[in-house]
Amino acid sequence: MPEFxxxxxxxxxxxxxxxxxxxxxxxxxxxxxxEKNFANLQGSATAVRPTDINPERAGFLKGLGQMFMxxxxxxxxxxxxxxxxxxxxxxxVTRQPAPPIQPATVVEKVVAxxxxxxxxxxxxxxxxxxxxxxxxxRSSGVKRMKLDEAPAPISGARQPAPQAMAESTQSIATxxxxxxxxxxxxxxxxxxxxxxxxxxxxxxxxxEPVSTFSxxxxxxxxxxxxxxxxxxxxxxxxxxxxxxxxxxxxYAYPVPVGDVPFQQTVTxxxxxxxxxxxxxxxxxxxxxxxxxxxxxxxxxxxxxGSMQDANKLxxxxxSFRLMLGQLxxxxxxxxxxxxxxxxxxxxxxxxxxxxxxxxxxxxxxxGGSTAGGEGLRAAYALADQMSRDGExxxxxxxxxxxxxxxxQSNAELKGFVEQKRKSGTYLSVFGFGRGNVxxxxxxxxxxxxxxxxxxxxxxxxxxxxxxxxxxxxxxxIAQDVKIQVEFNPAxxxxxxxxxxxxxxxxxxxFNNDKVDAGEIGAGHTVTALYEVTPVGSDAVLTDxxxxxxxxxxGNTSDLAFLRLRYKEPGATQSxxxxxxxxxGSGDAGSxxxxxxxxxxxxxxxxxxxxxxxxxYSDAIALANANKGNDEFGYRAEAVKLMRLAQSLSxx
Numbered sequence: 001m002p003e004f005x006x007x008x009x010x011x012x013x014x015x016x017x018x019x020x021x022x023x024x025x026x027x028x029x030x031x032x033x034x035e036k037n038f039a040n041l042q043g044s045a046t047a048v049r050p051t052d053i054n055p056e057r058a059g060f061l062k063g064l065g066q067m068f069m070x071x072x073x074x075x076x077x078x079x080x081x082x083x084x085x086x087x088x089x090x091x092x093v094t095r096q097p098a099p100p101i102q103p104a105t106v107v108e109k110v111v112a113x114x115x116x117x118x119x120x121x122x123x124x125x126x127x128x129x130x131x132x133x134x135x136x137x138r139s140s141g142v143k144r145m146k147l148d149e150a151p152a153p154i155s156g157a158r159q160p161a162p163q164a165m166a167e168s169t170q171s172i173a174t175x176x177x178x179x180x181x182x183x184x185x186x187x188x189x190x191x192x193x194x195x196x197x198x199x200x201x202x203x204x205x206x207x208e209p210v211s212t213f214s215x216x217x218x219x220x221x222x223x224x225x226x227x228x229x230x231x232x233x234x235x236x237x238x239x240x241x242x243x244x245x246x247x248x249x250x251y252a253y254p255v256p257v258g259d260v261p262f263q264q265t266v267t268x269x270x271x272x273x274x275x276x277x278x279x280x281x282x283x284x285x286x287x288x289x290x291x292x293x294x295x296x297x298x299x300x301x302x303x304x305g306s307m308q309d310a311n312k313l314x315x316x317x318x319s320f321r322l323m324l325g326q327l328x329x330x331x332x333x334x335x336x337x338x339x340x341x342x343x344x345x346x347x348x349x350x351x352x353x354x355x356x357x358x359x360x361x362x363x364x365x366x367g368g369s370t371a372g373g374e375g376l377r378a379a380y381a382l383a384d385q386m387s388r389d390g391e392x393x394x395x396x397x398x399x400x401x402x403x404x405x406x407x408q409s410n411a412e413l414k415g416f417v418e419q420k421r422k423s424g425t426y427l428s429v430f431g432f433g434r435g436n437v438x439x440x441x442x443x444x445x446x447x448x449x450x451x452x453x454x455x456x457x458x459x460x461x462x463x464x465x466x467x468x469x470x471x472x473x474x475x476x477i478a479q480d481v482k483i484q485v486e487f488n489p490a491x492x493x494x495x496x497x498x499x500x501x502x503x504x505x506x507x508x509x510f511n512n513d514k515v516d517a518g519e520i521g522a523g524h525t526v527t528a529l530y531e532v533t534p535v536g537s538d539a540v541l542t543d544x545x546x547x548x549x550x551x552x553x554g555n556t557s558d559l560a561f562l563r564l565r566y567k568e569p570g571a572t573q574s575x576x577x578x579x580x581x582x583x584g585s586g587d588a589g590s591x592x593x594x595x596x597x598x599x600x601x602x603x604x605x606x607x608x609x610x611x612x613x614x615x616y617s618d619a620i621a622l623a624n625a626n627k628g629n630d631e632f633g634y635r636a637e638a639v640k641l642m643r644l645a646q647s648l649s650x651x
Contacts, residue, residue: 191435191436191437191438192236192239192401192434192435192436192437192438192439193401193437193438193439193440193441194236194238194239194439194440195238195439195440195443195501195502196238197238197241197501197502198501199501199603199606199608200496200497200498200499200500200501200504201496202494202495202496202541202542202610203494203495203496204493204494204542205487205488205489205492205493205494205495206489206493206544206545207545209486209487209488209489210484210485210486210487210507211484211485211487211495211497211530212482212483212484212485212504212505212506212507212509212510213482213483213497213500213503213504213505213528214481214482214483214500214503214505214516214517214518215284215481215482215483215503215517215518215520215526215528216241216243216244216247216500216502216503216518216526217247217452217472217518217519217520217521217524217526218241218244218247218443218446218452218453218454219244219247219248219452219453219454219455219465220244220431220439220442220443220453220454220455221239221240221241221244221245221455222244222245222248223248223454223455223456223457223461224239224431224437224439224455224457225239225240225245225605225641226457226637226641227434227455227457229641229644229645229648230457230644232648233648234605234645234648234649235605237605237606237607239439240602240605240606241499241501241502241602242498242499242599242602242603242606243498243499243500243503243527243528244499245598245599245601245602246499246527246529246595246598246599246602247525247526247527248598248634249594249595249598249634249635249638250525250634251283251285251525251527251591251594251595252591252628252629253265253283253284253285253525253591254283254285255285255287256285256286256287260287261286261287261477261478261520261566261568262284262285262286262287262477262478262520262566263284263285264282264283264284264562264564264577264579265282265283265284265285265586266280266281266282266283266562266579266581266585266586267280267281267283267585267586267587267588267589267592268280268281268532268559268581268583268584268585268586268588269281269588269592269593269596271531271596272593272596272597272600272614272618272622273600273610273611273612273614273618274531274539274610274611274612274614276533276537276538276539277531277532277533277534277537277539278531278532278533278534279529279530279531279532279588279592279596280485280529280530280531280532280559280560280581281527281528281529281588281592281595281596282483282485282527282528282529282530282562283525283526283527283591283592284481284520284525284526284527285525286472286477286478286520286521286522286523286524286525286526287477287522287523288471288522288523289471289475289477289522289523292392292471292475292522293390293391293392294328294330294331294332294388294390294391294392295327295328295331295332295391295392295394295474296331296332296348296383296386296387296388296391296392296393296394297327297331297332297333297334297393297394297395297396297474298333298334298335298336298379298380298382298383298386298393298394298395298396299320299333299334299335299336299396299398300336300337300338300375300376300378300379300395300396300397300398301313301316301320301335301336301337301338301345301364301398301399302337302338302339302375302397302398302399302400303337303338303339303364303365303366303367303368304338304339304366304367304368305339305366305367305368306366306400306433306436307339307366307399307400307432307433308366308367309433311432311433311434311457312366312400312432312433313364313365313366313432315432315433315456315458315459315462316398316430316432316456317361317362317364318459318462319398319430319456319459319462319466320361320396320398320466321358321361322459322462322463322466322467323462323466323467323470324351324354324357324358325354325467326466326467326470327351328351329350329351329352330350330351331350331351332348332349332350332351332386333346333348333349333351333357334346334347334348334349334382334383334386335357335360335361336375336378336379336382337364337375338374338375338378339366339367339368343378344378344382345360345363345364346360348382348385348386373412373413373416376395376397376413376416376417377416379395379397380395380420380425383395383425384423384425387423387424387425392474392475393424393425393426394425394426394427394428394451394474395425395426395427395428395449396428396430397427397428397429397430397445398429398430398432399429399430399431399432399442400431400432400433400435400436400437401431401436401437401438401439401441401442413441413444413445414444414445414448417445417448417449418448418516420449421448421449421450424570426449426450426451426476427445427446427449427450427451428446428449428451428452428453428454428473428474429442429445429446429449429451429452429453429454430453430454430455430456430465431453431454431455431456432455432456432457437455439455443502447516447518448516450476450479450516450519451519452473452519452521454473464632464634468632469521469523471521471522471523472521472522472523472524473521474521475521475522476519476520476521476522476569477520477521477522477569478519478520478566478567478568478569479517479519479520479566479567479568479569480513480515480516480517480518480519480565480566480567480574481517481518481519481520481526481564481565481566482505482509482510482515482517482564482565482566483528483562483563483564484507484510484562484563484564484565485530485560485561485562485563486560486561486563487532487559487560488555488558488559488560488561489535490535490554490555490556491534491535491555491556491558491559491583492532492533492534492535492559492560493533493534493535493536493537493540493542494532494533494540494541494542495530495531495532495533496530496531496532496610497528497529497530498528498529498530498531498599498603499528499529499599499602500528503517503518505517510563510565511565513567513572513573513574517565520566527595529595529596529599531610532559532560556583557582557583558580558581558582558583559581559582559583559584559585560581561578561579561580561581562578562579562580562581563576563577563578563579564576564577564578565577590625590626590628591626591628593622593625593626594622594623594626594627594628594635596622597619597622597623597626598623598638600614600618600619600622601616601619601623601638601642601645604616604619604645604649605645615646616642616643616645616646616649617646619642620639620642620643620646623635623638623639623642624639627639
């Protein structure tokens with residue numbers, strides 16, 4: 001028994017005795033393995049054929065699983081993991097001494113669990129030496145991880161038990177400093193923008209007897225309201241434009257006779273929410289078009305990154321595909337998109353080549369910023385190229401409402417569109433989606449482009465706007481239509497125009513043919529409502545003035561005097577229509593009653609206190625009693641929305 005000087009000598013002797021004698025066969029086998037691994041690391045080895053179970057892209061996870069299952073690697077990985085966990089715990093204790101985090105508890109729970117059995121796929125991976133070589137080369141580099149980064153779960157690797165994970169998360173969350181470094185949830189802020197228009201005030205007839213405004217056939221506000229209520233939310237009061245709610249519905253008004261483009265009808269009835277006042281109901285029915293000229297359409301489509309949601313670009317594509325079925329073979333379609341920069345996706349193409357147009361639509365995808373100004377220029381340039389005498393040209397802008405590249409100010413865009421409409425090409429705007437809608441800008445563009453603004457929230461709405469009402473949306477029968485009402489101070493003490501806040505005009509604008517106003521399309525109906533307070537009524541809210549009162553002429557048979565101005569399409573001079581409105585004029589009927597129910601509904605959503613105790617139940621009852629011939633169910637849908645609003649308002 002040899003003697004050893006110290007423990008080191010014992011170790012040397014043990015290692016010397018344990019060393020086996022040289023074996024040429026073993027040496028040769030080791031050299032072959034080394035050559036094979038060298039070839040694998042150089043990338044010259046034959047790649048493993050990917051399969052459904054073991055795809056090539058899973059090589060990293062595959063190697064990681066194999067490394068965990070190798071008998072000779074388990075101790076190494078366990079030791080390394082322990083060192084990393086202890087190191088992290090040391091850093092955490094050092095950075096935040098009070099209260100200390102106790103990672104030892106977490107380590108105990110994780111290590112104490114029995115290892116999960118290897119899956120067959122992992123077992124098969126152990127025979128793949130090529131993968132082992134690649135894994136070892138990749139694992140030579142170490143990625144530094146910040147404290148507030150959480151590693152993603154790794155497939156095939158054992159995860160902590162749910163209870164252990166919950167306890168460890170709770171212990172970390174109790175540390176205030178660490179919690180502040182964790183990513184905090186961000187609440188999405190809506191960027192939807194609406195015109196901030198104050199409801200029309202009450203006017204004293206003796207002081208201000210004349211009211212002037214432009215007509216409006218837009219319907220965007222109603223669709224937005226429906227979208228909000230369907231999501232369980234009351235709409236933003238600023239988004240509610242009462243005239244657009246009322247004008248959303250078709251009405252059975254008296255049709256025009258002869259060559260006049262429209263017929264106006266005025267009736268007076270008791271106000272539903274105040275028996276001491278009256279509603280003056282102005283109804284306009286546009287003439288239908290029997291023969292229409294060829295139509296040239298430029299689809300200006302927003303394909304920016306914000307349009308990728310299902311209710312944006314995908315709905316947009318399906319909506320415009322619906323419209324293609326209404327076009328005639330001689331009509332032409334072109335497509336311009338904008339995202340970062342504008343580009344022509346489809347050159348002018350006859351509507352008879354529907355498959356070609358649909359293919360161009362279906363190839364669209366969302367991405368990039370919003371070069372709206374550049375897109376408008378490109379679309380109008382293409383429309384000018386397509387335009388011919390006797391034909392109708394329109395640019396149809398479909399967007400979520402955001403223009404953040406190019407012409408950014410509303411004034412700049414407004415001026416550009418105003419100049420282009422003089423060439424005879426009009427602009428209609430269709431909004432899609434939520435969270436990014438610039439409704440104020442859409443209104444500006446449509447109003448100054450002599451077009452219509454609509455919001456499409458469902459495919460059914462696309463059917464209504466782009467199919468059922470295509471003629472009204474595309475073919476103008478009267479433009480720059482203005483309404484002016486002069487109330488008789490002898491019979492009307494006060495009055496209030498319901499809605500049309502964004503369409504108000506100055507008194508002198510009525511006779512100025514250079515002032516732009518709204519358009520009436522083929523078959524369109526337009527409704528305007530005034531609430532008037534008769535002289536001597538208990539509903540009068542103002543006291544008479546001692547000085548400066550305009551004396552009435554003693555005429556007590558007339559309620560008001562109605563004037564309308566309009567231009568024929570392409571004309572520069574307007575025509576004037578005048579009509580006396582007698583006291584107690586006409587039989588209002590169910591059409592006027594239903595419009596009154598919708599007007600009351602809109603005022604409730606805007607928080608108008610002038611309705612007193614009249615509420616949603618009253619609006620529902622009035623609408624239900626006057627649904628009339630509701631061919632497409634629009635009025636029944638309105639009643640459902642009223643009921644939703646009633647329930648949401650009680651919350």
